[in-house]
Amino acid sequence: MDILYFAWVRERIGLPKERITTDAATVADLVAELIAREDRYAVAFSDLSALRVAVDQELTDFDAPLSGVREVAFFPPMTGG
Amino acid sequence: MDILYFAWVRERIGLPKERITTDAATVADLVAELIAREDRYAVAFSDLSALRVAVDQELTDFDAPLSGVREVAFFPPMTGG
Amino acid sequence: MRIVVQEAPFDLGAESDAFAAGRHDMGAVVTFTGVVRDVNDQLDVMEIEHYPGMTEKALTKIATEAMQRWSLGDVLVIHRFGRLAPGDRIMMVATAAPHRRDAFEAADFLMDYLKSRAPFWKKEHGKDGTSWVAAKDEDEDALSRW
């Protein structure tokens, strides 16, 4: 599964993209797994209310299931326009 | 005083502009004077609710006073834009 | 603020490009363009009559009121008169503002007032003869929004 990071999430974690193997059932499970990994993840994910998540390029919630998913992206609220 | 007519008011009266001398105190008085003149005026002014009036190029009401006025215009509701 | 009343076509692209160009304090620009509409191929010519002198005054008054009611950097109004063909551009307004809400609302306001308070009248010359375009109640009612 590809995990993508954008904006200050990318900067805090220190990379734009990584490929991981996970058994996480939901986005929240994946986040818990990442937080357990290293401090920079714990810092980036310390306040989930400040984050948004897209699964296979569709905006969704942290309780979204991950079965069959190819791409998960984490980023702050968008500021387009 | 110059009297101007636009759109179908101009067409019914048959001219775009005329100069008249009048002692009419208000627009309504002027309209009564014009109606009394000729049939084409009576036809054009038969339904005042379908008409608008501008005095010295400012939209106003039929009870507007005419003292010192140089120009009165009659026309249907505007359709700009 | 620029108010233009003319018979000749205007250059929408050039006007859009030039309006508020290079300003660093205006984050939002809205334009509205009105086009001669002919849905069923019935219309040959749209003839637009206006009241020279009063037209410029009325447009200036409407634009000035928009500048007073919203936080705007600039306003442009261009309105044509004379004989136009289907698809021809009749008029445009443009508003520039620091923020998008002001630019949108001011353009919307300008259009509502232009429709019912600027001395223009439209006559359609078509397959079925000629007729003056009647003002719509909904256009008059729209003024109560402001």
Add this chain to the structure above:
Amino acid sequence: MRIVVQEAPFDLGAESDAFAAGRHDMGAVVTFTGVVRDVNDQLDVMEIEHYPGMTEKALTKIATEAMQRWSLGDVLVIHRFGRLAPGDRIMMVATAAPHRRDAFEAADFLMDYLKSRAPFWKKEHGKDGTSWVAAKDEDEDALSRW
């Protein structure tokens, strides 16, 4: 419907001229242009990051919803990414409709959704260092209007 995501500047004049040009059934065209704003000469560069792939999908989804909710003839969305200077045009939307209310509302809707639902992020590089532009509560709240 046309959706463009690009780093290069776009030609607002040419786009405005070409959009819905020659259509006889669309009486109203609205454009919105977003410009890099720098009020107090504090900003050097506005850096815009986006999510390639999702960006195009999100913009297409928003434009499609606008086409479904309003009576529109066409919709255009252009959005840039990369490094922009104060006064540079960031993006534009255009809507064409038979009647002005649809064109205005659809453009307003597109902008509200673009602000909060299209995956762009802005970073300001200025005299006082760099900072990510925070999303505004009022922008999220604006979505409830629709």
